[in-house]
Amino acid sequence: MTAKTLYDKIWDAHLVSTDEDGTCLLYIDRHLVHEVTSPQAFEGLRNANRAVRAPEKTIAVPDHNVPTTLDRLKGVENEESRIQLDALEKNALDFGVHYYPVDDIRQGIVHIVGPEQGWTLPGMTVVCGDSHTATHGAFGALAHGIGTSEVEHVLATQTLIQAKSKNMKVEITGKLKPGVTAKDITMHVIGQTGTAGGTGHVIEYCGEAIRALSMEGRMTVCNMAIEGGARAGLIAPDQKTFDYVMGRPHAPKGAAWEAALSYWKTLFSDEDAVFDKVLTIKAEDIEPSVTWGTSPEDVLPISATVPFASAFEGGKVEAAQRALDYMGLTPGMKLTDIKIDTVFIGSCTNGRIEDLRAVAEVVKGKKIKDGMRAMVVPGSGLVRAQAEEEGIAGILQDAGFEWRLAGCSMCLAMNPDQLQPGERCAATSNRNFEGRQGRGGRTHLVSPAMAAAAALTGHLTDIRDL
C-alpha cells in the first residue's frame, strides 16, 4: 500500500467521482455560512428553484457585520448591514439550515462557533465562504475557504469540484522559548515562506512545538495558513483533540463516539509519505513577532528594526517602499519605538478563551496607557460568558479595556469598529493589508500577550521585557 499523507487520506475518503480529465468531485461534510458571502448564493438557488441538499450539515451564523456594542439588540443602524443580516436569517429559515441568531449566546465568529459546538470533527471536509476556514484544520479536518459561486454549489449539491493540491509539511522542532506563542509560530512561518509560499498546497503542521500547543493554539496556527497562500492547514488529531471534542453538543456520543475515535486514530501522515515541499524550523529560533508592513509576510522579531526597502529584491522593493510610506515608518528605527494608539484583541485568529487569559495575565492589576483605545471582542458569546465566569472580564475592564459582544469586529472593520486614517493598531487579527481595519488605518499584527503589552506601554513592546 502506498504511504499517504493526512491530506491524501481525507481527500480519498471524500472522493465522489473522478472524471477522465482528472476533475474530482469532493463531498463536503460541513458547510458554514455567514451573512457576507452567502446572499447571492441563496438568491441563485431561488432563481433556479433548487433546495439545499443537506440542510442538516449547513450552519449559519452572523458575524462579519454585527455591531459588538452592548446595545446591538436594539437594532443595526447601518441599513446595508441590516439588510444583509436580515437576508441571512430569512435564508436560514426558508432553507431550514441550523442558525444561531445574534441574540443566541452561541453566536460568534463562524470559525469559533463550529469547533465550540462540535460541528467540526477530525477527518471531515469543512468549507465556508471565508478564507479563514483554514482554522478548522487544527482538528485534522480538511477545511478551506470558497467563493460565493462555490457556496451555491455546495448548498445545491453538498460537493465541490476540486483539483487536488500538493502536500507541504511545516515541522516546528523542539520547544518554544518563554513569551513565544502559537501566533508567533504562524507569523514566523509566513515570514519564511512569503504570502505565496503555500499557494497550491495544503500545509500539515507537525513537530514537537505543534504537539505541545493547546487546541486553541493549533487553531491560531492553522487559521493563518491562508496568509501563507495555502488553502488549508492541517494538524493530525491526538488525545488533546479528542478531549476537546468530547461532550460538545454535536460531537458523537456513546457507541458512535467509540467508532469515531477508532477512525480518528488512523488520521496521520504515514511515516513514508512523500511531501512536495518541506520546511523545518527550530522552535528556539522563533521570537515574539510583529508585522511592520502591509502584507502578513512583512514579519520581524520584536527585537529588530524597520527594514530599508533596498534590502529586498525584485517587485518587493517597490512593495516595501509603498508599505513604509503607508505605515509612516522610518527605516532603521527600532520596532519597539513604534507608538500605538489602538489595541484590538479578538478575531478568529485570537478570540478564544486562552487568548483572553493571556491578555488578562499581562494586564492584571495594571492600567492601559492614557489615551489608548483598547478593545476586547470575544470570539463567541460562550467565550464571553466563560471569561466573565473566570473573572477575566473584570480584570480587562479594570485595566481600561472595552468589553464587547462577539463578532469579527475590527479584524476587517465591516461593522462600526474601525480605525481612522493614521491611527495605529496592535491587533491580534490576521491581516495588515492597506485599509484593512479602516481606510488609512495602520495595523501591526501581534500575539495577544504582545497586544496587551502594547496597550500598557503605548508602543510595540517585547513581552519578555515587561
Next chain:
Amino acid sequence: MEKFTKVTGVAAPMPLINIDTDMIIPKLFLKTIKRSGLGKNLFDEMRYDDAGEEIPDFVLNKPAYRNAEIIVAGDNFGCGSSREHAPWALLDFGIRVVISTSFADIFYSNCFKNGILPIILAQEDVDKLMDDAGRGANAILSVDLENQKITGPDGGEVSFEVDAFKKHCLLNGLDDIGLTMQKSDAIAAFEARNAAAMPWV
C-alpha cells in the same frame, strides 16, 4: 455566465506585487446582496482620494486605460480573502483577463466562475506583456482561449496553459452546478456508503 472565447482590448499594467482582495474591493462594498454594480468601486482606495475624487495617477483613471479589459499584474494577485466580490468588481468594470506569474488559489478559482480568465505565465512573459501594457492606448492584447494564445501589439505570441475542464466551462459559459447535479446518483451513493461507515458525520 457569459461565454469567453476571445478578448481583444487594452491591457493595463499593475506591476505591484501582492495586490490583495482588500485593495481590489474594500470591505465597505461587501454589504451588497447583489453581484452587480461593484465596478465603480474596483480598487476604490487606490482610485479615489478621501473626498471621493479620482486620483489621476492611478492607472485605470488614465484616459488610455479607462476602458481596459485586461490587467497585467505583479506576483500573487488576489491574495487574501475569499470574497467573490473581487472578480465581480473586475467583471463589472469590464476586466475579462488578468495576467500574472501567480494568483491566490481562491481568487483564481472564483475568476473562472464569473467568466474571467486568469492566466499564469513565466516572469519573462509577464515582463514582456507588462512592457506592452505600458504603451497606453496602443497596449492592445488579444487573448484567444480556444487556441490558448496571447497576441501582443507587435504580433508576438505567448502560449498559456489552462485546465481542460475550466476551459470547457468558460468557452461554453457553463453553470457547473447544473453539471454536478447530473451526478446526483453518485452523490447519493456516496452519502449512503458514508452514513453506514461513519454515522457520526
